[in-house]
Amino acid sequence: MAQKSTMEKLAILADAAKYDASCASSGTARRDSVGTKGIGSTTGMGICHSYAPDGRCISLLKILLTNFCIFDCRYCINRASSNVERARFSVDEVVQLTLNFYKRNYIEGLFLSSGIIRSSDYTMEQMVEIARRLREDHLFGGYIHLKTIPDADPRLIDLAGRYADRLSINIELPTEAGLAAFAPEKNAPSIRKTMGAVKMRLLESAGEHKAAKLMKAKPPRFAPGGQSTQMIVGADNSLDADILQTSTSLYSDYGLRRVYYSAYSPIPDASSDLPPVRPPLLREHRLYQADWLLRFYGFNRDEILEGAPNGMLDLAVDPKLAWALQRREEFPVDINRAPREMLLRVPGLGIKSIQRIIAARRQGALRFGDVARIVRSLKIAKAFIICADWHPGGLTDSADLRARFLPPPRQMALML
Structure with a gap:
């Protein structure tokens, strides 16, 4: 088999990353890269081919380190049993792509996720090393969002937060029953435990930052943009009421900056208990509107569901x-x-x-x-x-x- 070029890998791994919606740079802070000699700035920058709250179009290099995966989550296009073309970047390739695209003003940062290769720790080590090289070796000041692997060593997650502006840990499906049915190799308590650990580290960092300001010092920051997550909508039989219940608990228990909702996309050779067609994109849109009401308009879940007596949001009106x-x-x-x-x-x-x-x-x-x-x-x-x-x-x-x-x-x- 012929060795793939970096651009051929990019075509495969950028396409594979499009299913992950959980990337945004809102809430991050500017990084100073040793005086004025660093590269880039994170202020106000973020998502690939999306829009900031103030309407600005913002861009991000959004890729997978690899679409090889040892897990076989049935809703995932990159599952171990999937018959898709595979590719894998080296650490150096991701670093050079990010720097080259940034210098050409194509992007304002990096969103990096990955399939699981060898082990969770090995994969997380590779991702952390990419962020470390960008920050320390190349003084990169642009935005970095790293997808965190829940059962990786806590020390690796701590390192990831030192280099990344935001971390995200995908909860995958709205309910534990759904996750157990469609992704039995993943563990809902482990995901929530990692979210809790990130929350505690964020609180510690906030305390360190406050103390350092009094001392007129600048401590290392931990993921200043906080943490986010994504759940897939429509792969299982969860109602909108179930989804909003999960979101409510995630916001209150783990202090998440954002929950992203991603309508399930039918995949090749899917199992018979997965839906053959994509759920209405309008359902995803209504969930985002409901999420906005939860976070910014003072509504609680039960109030939102008053207009959804069957547990499903009204698609005809917001x-x-x-x-x-x-x-x-x-x-x-x-x-x-x-x-x-x-x-x-x-x-x-x-x-x-x-x-x-x-x-x-x-x-x-x-x-x-x-x-x-x-x-x-x-x-x-x-x-x-x-x-x-x-x-x-x-x-x-x-x-x-x-x-x-x-x-x-x-x-x-x-x-x-």
């Missing part, structure tokens, strides 16, 4: 609107008097718009036109608010209010 339709007695809300907590629950109003509304109403009562200039669109919100010169009247109590917000049938069919 979760906040679904909740509001179930809580008609809470509306309309007075834009000029309502506290921030209630404004956050008004469909169609986002966090930035609410901040502007609160600032503007200090200067005087807001009229409908004033709110229209602050909010991108009042198409939905107008049914749920009162202004100085606006009351929705019977619109709030309209029996067909939900139907007014449904997309046209053809558009809905395309979304599904």
